[in-house]
Amino acid sequence: MTAPPSPPSPPGAERTDGSTVRIGALVPLTRPGWVQAGRHLLAGLELAVRDVNDAGGVGGRPLELVVRDTAADPQRAAAAVDELARLGVAALAGEYHSVVARAAAARADALGLPFLCSSAVLDALTEQPTEWVARLAPAQSxxxxxxxxxxxxxxxxxxxxxxxxxxxxxxxxxxxxxxxxxxxxxxxxxxxxxxxxxxxxxxxxxxxxxxxxxxxxxxxxxxxxxxxxxxxxxxxxxxxxxxxxxxxxxxxxxxxxxxxxxxxxxxYLPERLGPLGARVGTALRERLAEAPSFVAFEGYDTVAVLAEVLRSHGADRAGTAASWPRVAVEGTRGRIRFSRMPGISVWQWAWPPVQxxxxxxxxxxxxxxxxxxxxxxxxxx
The missing domain is CATH 3.40.50.2300 (Response regulator)
Incomplete structure (x- = not known):
């Protein structure tokens, strides 16, 4: 599949001088957002970044998370997408609230910025089918x-x-x-x-x-x-x-x-976690000082997928968008692949375990x- 036309990546997005590879993270961290969900999502994102960097990063370059608080505000999320695009992030990750994720997805689509949505489930994440957005959480339907x-x-x-x-x-x-x-x-x-x-x-x-x-x-x-x-x-x-x-x-x-x-x-967890999921679950429990929710696992899997895509295709945004149908990553809750599903406008993992x-x-x-x-x-x- 050919990637859609992409605006030129901003300075810094494809440097090979040993600088970090940046991922923008959208997370509700203050009210009226669901703060505890945001905290679990961020814990998963951060743990996965640590694991990726402990394993050598992305092509020898450290992965860096650039976090922005959406506070359950769609306008604030859209503004954060604009800012993160200017900062040269290779991709976007995260978001829990569906209405907020929809605003972020629309802006990411308009800018040609890949967005892997972690937790939002609204079927119509974008008004029209897009190549730029993929999702880990199961669709609401x-x-x-x-x-x-x-x-x-x-x-x-x-x-x-x-x-x-x-x-x-x-x-x-x-x-x-x-x-x-x-x-x-x-x-x-x-x-x-x-x-x-x-x-x-x-x-x-x-x-x-x-x-x-x-x-x-x-x-x-x-x-x-x-x-x-x-x-x-x-x-x-x-x-x-x-x-x-x-x-x-x-x-x-x-x-x-x-x-x-x-x-x-x-x-959205399996009946039993495999070895990776069990290891990540233990580390998340230590980080959160409480039992990790499925949202924390979604955060971890998001970075695991993006890291593999960036290793395979570099930090080129169009290359990342073109890679969604070729993804095959072992996540904490099963093997992750993205497909086109009827009625769903983004690339979808079909399907995560549901209980x-x-x-x-x-x-x-x-x-x-x-x-x-x-x-x-x-x-x-």
Whole structure:
């Protein structure tokens, strides 16, 4: 495949004088971004850079991470892409929030700057198909359909979703509805921009839903919703779910304690890590001083892929963009290859492992695997 036309790389992007090879990293590190997710993502990125450099770098040159805080702000992310492009980075990595990643991807595409997105799942990461952007995280439609299958298998067909205005949440609700409706399921949306948590409980009691899904931000209103539902005797039998993964991080258990257990969410890890994943997991735990989330592994895999691409093709941006379909890298969670998938506008790893897990009510610090996703449709090679 031929790479798209590229603007000239800025001074410094292809130097061979022993200077560093730079990767720009987009990470939410301050509020209103999901700071804990950003911290895990950055830990994975940084650990992989250390490992690459300990192994000799990229063609004998050290890899350098140039980090910019997006703070969950799409405009701030787009400005960071412009700045990093001027600084001569060879590629972009990272980002957790889907709406922010979409803004970064659009700008990277316009500038001809390769972007390997670590964690954002929105299907339409760019408006039009692009050669410049690839993604490690599974598309939202893939993961959330697996979650919908889990719901049906657990006997839940009357689903309520507590939602906030957002492209990401709206897409999630549509995926659930489209997947459940042909199988006899129903989805009712409850708008948390107009409902207080106590009013939400009244609505739930009236709808006779058996599951409530949290399509809302953390900590609020997610924490208040969980507390209200748990304390309402009318809703003692309702299952609370969080497909977006809010319970993955320790802050969830800290905020909610026992109330935060038994809430199934999506996690992108295999049932068992291989030797590389186990080694990286141990190092991440030491770096974070807590159990690493799947987001930390996504960060590590991002740099592992980019380092291999840069070793093979140099720091030429067009060469990197042309290399996505030829990537074959052993990551922490499996062998990573990128393909064209129906309805997905970027090069996609199809697919990372997908699990539905929850925090064990008997021991909320322990995670239980409830359901494992299937690989999905064959990619277009």
């Amino acid at each position: 893939h993961g959330w359909r697996i979650y919908a299958d889990f719901l049906l298998g657990a006997g839940h067909s009357r689903i309520a979703v507590a939602t906030q205005p957002s492209v990401y949440w709206a897409c999630g609700a549509r995926i659930l509805r489209d997947h459940l409706a042909p199988r006899g399921g129903t989805v009712v949306e409850l708008d948390m921009s107009t409902l207080a948590p106590t009013a939400l409980c009244d609505e739930l009691a009236g709808h006779r839903a058996t599951a409530l899904l949290l399509l809302v931000g953390h900590p609020e209103p997610a924490v208040s919703i969980v507390r209200s539902v748990r304390r309402d005797r009318r809703l003692a039998e309702i299952m609370i779910g969080a497909p977006a993964g809010q319970p993955e991080f320790a802050a969830w258990a800290t905020s909610l304690g026992d109330d935060g257990a038994g809430i199934p969410f999506l996690r 539905v897990v929850d925090r064990d009510p008997a021991a909320p610090d322990r995670l239980r695997v409830l359901h494992t996703g299937h690989p999905g449709p064959e990619p277009h090679r």
